[in-house]
Amino acid sequence: xxxxxxxxxxxxxxxxxxxxxxxxxxxxxxxxxxxxxxxxxxxxxxxxxxxxxxxxxxxxxxxxxxxxxxxxxxxxxxxxxxxxxxxxxxxxxxxxxxxxxxxxxxxxxxxxxxxxxxxxxxxxxxxxxxxxxxxxxxxxxxxxxxxxxxxxxxxxxxxxxxxxxxxxxxxxxxxxxxxxxxxxxxxxxxxxxxxxxxxxxxxxxxxxxxxxxxxxxxxxxxxxxx
Amino acid sequence: xxxxxxxxxxxxxxxxxxxxxxxxxxxxxxxxxxxxxxxxxxxxxxxxxxxxxxxxxxxxxxxxxxxxxxxxxxxxxxxxxxxxxxxxxxxxxxxxxxxxxxxxxxxxxxxxxxxxxxxxxxxxxxxxxxxxxxxxxxxxxxxxxxxxxxxxxxxxxxxxxxxxxxxxxxx
Numbered sequence: 001x002x003x004x005x006x007x008x009x010x011x012x013x014x015x016x017x018x019x020x021x022x023x024x025x026x027x028x029x030x031x032x033x034x035x036x037x038x039x040x041x042x043x044x045x046x047x048x049x050x051x052x053x054x055x056x057x058x059x060x061x062x063x064x065x066x067x068x069x070x071x072x073x074x075x076x077x078x079x080x081x082x083x084x085x086x087x088x089x090x091x092x093x094x095x096x097x098x099x100x101x102x103x104x105x106x107x108x109x110x111x112x113x114x115x116x117x118x119x120x121x122x123x124x125x126x127x128x129x130x131x132x133x134x135x136x137x138x139x140x141x142x143x144x145x146x147x148x149x150x151x152x153x154x155x156x157x158x159x160x161x162x163x164x165x166x167x168x169x170x171x172x173x174x175x176x177x178x179x180x181x182x183x184x185x186x187x188x189x190x191x192x193x194x195x196x197x198x199x200x201x202x203x204x205x206x207x208x209x210x211x212x213x214x215x216x217x218x219x220x221x222x223x224x225x226x
Numbered sequence: 227x228x229x230x231x232x233x234x235x236x237x238x239x240x241x242x243x244x245x246x247x248x249x250x251x252x253x254x255x256x257x258x259x260x261x262x263x264x265x266x267x268x269x270x271x272x273x274x275x276x277x278x279x280x281x282x283x284x285x286x287x288x289x290x291x292x293x294x295x296x297x298x299x300x301x302x303x304x305x306x307x308x309x310x311x312x313x314x315x316x317x318x319x320x321x322x323x324x325x326x327x328x329x330x331x332x333x334x335x336x337x338x339x340x341x342x343x344x345x346x347x348x349x350x351x352x353x354x355x356x357x358x359x360x361x362x363x364x365x366x367x368x369x370x371x372x373x374x375x376x377x378x379x380x381x382x383x384x385x386x387x388x389x390x391x392x393x394x395x396x397x
Binding site for chain 1: 232233234240244247254258260262264265266269276279281
């Protein structure tokens with residue numbers, strides 16, 4: 001620690017804070033035995049100056065940056081909806097309140113509930129892992145579209161079957177709900193679990209990536225809290 | 227995912243039972259609409275270029291990265307060492323041609339429209355580096371030409387589609 005004071009200040013830091021002469025001294029000392037007119041030193045100095053100047057021009061990124069341009073507002077729509085949809089599409093029902101669903105369709109035995117839930121989780125792993133290999137082959141958009149359409153279809157059938165069981169006591173309809181839950185999850189995992197982070201990160205340019213990801217996860221947490 | 231619960235679900239499920247599912251049916255339709263209209267395809271696009279899907283070709287520059295080391299260029303260019311005039315406004319055509327050649331070889335995605343780049347590299351001062359030239363976007367922006375002594379000159383600019391800072395040192 002005590003030797004830190006002998007280390008010369010970084011010329012990049014010095015230039016970024018307007019102390020060009022000091023930076024020149026440091027570079028000369030380190031790279032040219034103190035020769036301030038050395039070509040290498042002049043060159044390095046110019047290179048650092050130009051790069052920092054350019055960097056500073058581009059680093060005007062507050063939070064408002066996310067709303068300023070049309071492109072960034074488009075990104076924002078995607079990020080917020082990704083966060084929300086990934087948690088709030090009916091999958092939360094299954095994740096946290098599966099037993100209520102089972103109770104409502106006449107599967108009340110906790111052992112049976114457990115076995116079905118276990119199978120569901122195994123299926124989740126398999127589908128989500130397989131999906132990774134198709135992101136570049138099929139493309140993101142088709143995955144999202146197929147997944148969401150599939151979720152819609154299965155959820156509608158799920159609703160109808162659940163209603164039939166409740167209204168008519170139709171045992172077959174109750175079992176169909178279980179089948180629909182499995183199918184629903186196949187579709188859900190085709191896009192919404194694996195692409196959530198990957199897609200968010202890739203649509204954000206470096207300058208606003210951290211902020212964008214924060215907003216996406218904020219949306220996830222809000223959705224989970226509701 | 228964070229360990230949390232959703233508090234609306236159990237209450238709704240308990241009170242309106244299967245009818246609560248209809249809320250989700252409608253909601254997923256909305257999701258589908260949003261996905262259809264907003265989610266764009268990014269397949270086959272290098273990470274640095276995804277910005278063009280959102281911002282068009284004028285894509286804002288990301289935090290610049292050095293494109294190549296100075297010394298590489300120094301070595302390459304000093305083979306063709308030419309004494310330079312003081313003013314960057316009158317760069318010798320040979321030098322510009324050479325610079326362009328190296329640029330074209332170095333950047334995979336660089337497709338310079340030769341005449342315009344020539345004009346750009348040789349004619350403009352930093353204050354004149356507007357983003358449009360004859361109504362069409364030029365390949366580079368934020369061009370800075372610095373002529374520090376009679377022996378060497380530095381050219382720094384940002385390549386538009388890759389957002390890379392390219393630094394050239396010409397001896």
